[in-house]
Amino acid sequence: MSLQQIQQFFDRHAARWDYSLDEGKIDYLRTIFKELIVQLKTPVLDLGCGTGVLLKVLPGVTENPHDIIVELDISAEMLSQIRYKQNEGARPVCLTQGDGHKLPFAGERFGSVIAFQTFPHFINPLRVIKEVYRVLRPGGYFCILHLADHKRLNNLHRNAGGAVKDHYMPPAFELANRLKKSGFVPLQTKEKEDIYLVLVRK
Numbered sequence: 001m002s003l004q005q006i007q008q009f010f011d012r013h014a015a016r017w018d019y020s021l022d023e024g025k026i027d028y029l030r031t032i033f034k035e036l037i038v039q040l041k042t043p044v045l046d047l048g049c050g051t052g053v054l055l056k057v058l059p060g061v062t063e064n065p066h067d068i069i070v071e072l073d074i075s076a077e078m079l080s081q082i083r084y085k086q087n088e089g090a091r092p093v094c095l096t097q098g099d100g101h102k103l104p105f106a107g108e109r110f111g112s113v114i115a116f117q118t119f120p121h122f123i124n125p126l127r128v129i130k131e132v133y134r135v136l137r138p139g140g141y142f143c144i145l146h147l148a149d150h151k152r153l154n155n156l157h158r159n160a161g162g163a164v165k166d167h168y169m170p171p172a173f174e175l176a177n178r179l180k181k182s183g184f185v186p187l188q189t190k191e192k193e194d195i196y197l198v199l200v201r202k
């Protein structure tokens with residue numbers, strides 16, 4: 001599956017994307033960030049940000065709530081939904097259309113990178129891991145988060161079909177090991193039916 005096909009798939013789903021995350025899930029996300037991920041170092045890169053659902057959560061869990069949040073996604077349609085939210089008075093952010101395999105930033109730019117519900121969609125995960133390592137400051141966090149375990153995620157993608165039907169998530173402990181081999185220090189690995197969390201430090 002090409003990057004363009006993945007981009008087109010998410011472009012098509014952008015207008016209805018926010019319906020998938022209700023206020024109950026947003027509250028659950030706040031709890032996860034506060035109890036399991038601690039305070040995020042800033043600036044934060046929201047990698048594969050979609051329509052910006054994490055903007056409701058991140059300002060409350062970052063060490064400097066006034067520092068910039070960069071929202072990056074390959075899908076222009078997903079990003080355009082964030083613009084509508086900004087018009088409604090949400091906190092200002094930097095929106096960037098870009099590819100996680102080739103991040104358009106200088107090295108050591110970010111204190112934290114979050115990949116929320118995004119990692120299985122990368123065509124070459126190792127390349128993205130290398131890119132995240134490059135743009136993180138020493139001591140910076142990389143957090144991969146989902147609200148389901150890897151089996152449920154893989155089923156979800158198979159049932160969704162189209163460009164994401166083969167998108168695969170390994171068990172969390174495997175991903176943590178892969179990140180360790182790439183130079184990261186594992187901090188948290190948790191996988192249950194309603195959470196998949198791998199948190200590492202550069």
Ligand SMILES: C[S@@+](CC[C@H](N)C(=O)[O-])C[C@H]1O[C@@H](n2cnc3c(N)ncnc32)[C@H](O)[C@@H]1O
Pocket residue numbers: 003006007010011047048049050051052053072073074075078098099100101116117118121122123
């Ligand atoms: C399942 S959605 C999650 C969006 C958002 N994080 C959320 O949870 O609502 C996956 C997102 O990853 C983006 N994406 C896929 N491949 C990407 C890539 N190579 N670089 C940047 N974004 C990508 C898609 O466009 C899509 O918005």
